[in-house]
Amino acid sequence: MDAAAFDRSVIDYAAAVFLRYFSAAQRLSMDQPSLVMRRDRDLLRLHWSLSKPVSELVSYVLANRHEVQSVLNSEARVEDGVLRGRLDAIRTVRLRRVSGLETAVVGNEPTRSYSSGANQVLGWVVMEAWALASRFSVVTLDSAGYRDRIDQARQHLDQCRRLQSIAQLADSKVLNRRPTAAAITEASRSRRRLYHKATEAYRYLLKVESGDPETITAMLRETMLGPLEPWRCFELAVGLGAAEALAAAQQKPLTLNLLVGDTRRYLARTGDFGIHWQSRTDYYQAPEPEPSEARERSILAAYGISEGADRPDLVIIDHARNAVAAIIEVKYLTGEDATDRLKSAVGQIVRYARGYAQPDELDRLIGSSVAVMSQGIAGLTLSKLPPNVPRVADFAGIRREVLAPWAAALCGGGSLPSF
Numbered sequence: 001m002d003a004a005a006f007d008r009s010v011i012d013y014a015a016a017v018f019l020r021y022f023s024a025a026q027r028l029s030m031d032q033p034s035l036v037m038r039r040d041r042d043l044l045r046l047h048w049s050l051s052k053p054v055s056e057l058v059s060y061v062l063a064n065r066h067e068v069q070s071v072l073n074s075e076a077r078v079e080d081g082v083l084r085g086r087l088d089a090i091r092t093v094r095l096r097r098v099s100g101l102e103t104a105v106v107g108n109e110p111t112r113s114y115s116s117g118a119n120q121v122l123g124w125v126v127m128e129a130w131a132l133a134s135r136f137s138v139v140t141l142d143s144a145g146y147r148d149r150i151d152q153a154r155q156h157l158d159q160c161r162r163l164q165s166i167a168q169l170a171d172s173k174v175l176n177r178r179p180t181a182a183a184i185t186e187a188s189r190s191r192r193r194l195y196h197k198a199t200e201a202y203r204y205l206l207k208v209e210s211g212d213p214e215t216i217t218a219m220l221r222e223t224m225l226g227p228l229e230p231w232r233c234f235e236l237a238v239g240l241g242a243a244e245a246l247a248a249a250q251q252k253p254l255t256l257n258l259l260v261g262d263t264r265r266y267l268a269r270t271g272d273f274g275i276h277w278q279s280r281t282d283y284y285q286a287p288e289p290e291p292s293e294a295r296e297r298s299i300l301a302a303y304g305i306s307e308g309a310d311r312p313d314l315v316i317i318d319h320a321r322n323a324v325a326a327i328i329e330v331k332y333l334t335g336e337d338a339t340d341r342l343k344s345a346v347g348q349i350v351r352y353a354r355g356y357a358q359p360d361e362l363d364r365l366i367g368s369s370v371a372v373m374s375q376g377i378a379g380l381t382l383s384k385l386p387p388n389v390p391r392v393a394d395f396a397g398i399r400r401e402v403l404a405p406w407a408a409a410l411c412g413g414g415s416l417p418s419f
Contacts, residue, residue: 003334006374006395007230010237013399015221017240021256022213043258044208044216047223049132050153053201057125058156060194061163067192068122068165070114077109085109114165117183118190122198123169124179129201130157139259145227224260231332234395236260236267238330238372239277239314241398243268245407246275246316271411272320280311280355283324287354312352316410324356325410327369338376342392345371349390363388368410372398 048054061068077084078095081103091106114123133154160166169175179187179202187195207215225233240256247254252271259265260277267277289297300306314328329348331341349369357365369390377394385391393402 003230007233009399010230010234010395011221011225013395014225014233014237014240015217017237017244018220018256019213019217020244021254022211022216024253040256040258041209044219045205046132046136047219047258048205048208049129049136049157050149050223051201051204051219052222053197053204054125054129055153055156057194057197057201058129058153058160060197061122061126061160061166062156064194065163065165067194068114068119068163069116069190069192070165075109077107079105079107081105083107114168117180117186118192118195118198119165119169120175120183121179121187121202122195123166124175125198125201125205126157126160126166127170127175128205130154130161133157143228143232145229145232149223149227220258224258231330234332234374235277235313235330237395238328238398239267239275242314242316242328242370242403242407243270243275245401245403246270246273246411248404249407249411267314272318273325273411274317274319276315276317278311278313279315281315281317281324283315283317284352284355310348312348315356318410323361324365325368327352327356327365328372329369330372331374333374333376335376338373338380338394341373342371342377342380345373346390366390370403370406 076088076091080101083105085107088106088108092104095104095106096102133150137150137154161170184199184202188199190196204215204219208219225236228236243254243256247270250271250273255266255269257265257267260267266274268275312327313330315324316326316328317323318325327349329345331338331345333341349366349371353362353365353369367386367388367390371390371392373392373394375394375396377392380392382392391406
């Protein structure tokens with residue numbers, strides 16, 4: 001399998017996890033939003049601001065700003081000796097009798113504005129997406145792909161909201177509430193394409209908020225998985241697979257974090273277990289360096305180079321024991337042979353385990369940990385491994401649910417299987 005096909009299969013696998021997650025939430029509550037949807041709705045709305053319907057609308061408006069259509073209204077004007085627009089004779093006579101001013105004139109002056117129902121839909125979608133993208137941009141995200149995608153979307157939305165027509169709408173009170181049904185109908189019946197795109201973006205948001213699994217999955221595939229670097233996407237897919245395996249082993253509901261670039265948050269939680277991605281967590285205590293590590297640090301210090309703080313790919317925390325249950329190191333290979341990357345993964349697991357477990361618990365933690373390669377483990381000896389040796393799996397095995405017996409042993413305390 002070439003790299004592009006492998007990357008597509010990883011995205012497909014992660015998207016399938018999201019689809020099962022939100023489909024399960026939909027089945028749990030048919031009459032009212034489920035706990036999952038009530039909890040995740042705000043985060044899903046952040047992703048909506050980066051979605052394809054919104055980005056297509058903004059690009060079209062910036063390229064075709066002349067299509068924003070104004071409407072002609074009449075505004076009553078009271079003047080002294082000057083007539084603006086059409087004379088309102090009855091109101092003029094009444095005003096003169098009441099005020100005693102013989103030169104008072106009431107007229108209906110024609111004015112153009114953007115206060116139509118179609119423009120209400122357009123203005124609300126643009127301003128709401130801009131506000132959500134601005135909130136998204138202040139979240140601390142570890143992935144450069146995420147930051148670039150959010151910054152680009154926010155800049156385009158900011159340019160769009162500064163257009164004269166959109167800015168005039170933003171100053172009115174009409175955007176303080178969601179578009180009415182009449183406004184949606186007017187926008188959908190317009191002959192102008194930008195109003196159709198605004199309606200599509202708004203209805204897309206309604207589907208997301210209602211918990212439609214396929215719409216949410218398609219959106220997250222684009223906004224969450226799409227911007228990630230291939231190796232990060234592979235790590236995410238492995239983390240989601242481990243989370244599903246632990247949820248099934250405990251028969252507990254699964255909670256996913258939809259801000260996966262925020263390393264301060266759990267990637268997933270289920271029952272007693274929480275999975276952290278690219279974070280040492282508060283459970284890590286730096287161990288005393290071994291002689292070779294101390295020598296390495298002194299050499300780097302001589303060059304003026306900081307040692308840095310590397311992090312495990314995935315850390316599984318058992319809250320019932322208040323301890324780290326396992327470490328998962330994920331390696332994305334561009335070649336076929338996984339030997340070198342497996343050496344690196346094993347070395348990292350051993351090094352990290354020293355910071356999470358006491359000496360008498362070190363073998364247990366190492367033995368319950370997993371090294372996951374993208375490919376290339378066919379020639380390795382993986383059966384009948386000692387209990388203090390990390391298990392090894394590849395992506396093909398993850399798709400075959402080889403983590404299920406590992407998760408069951410982790411939850412029940414039984415012997416760990418070989419993959």
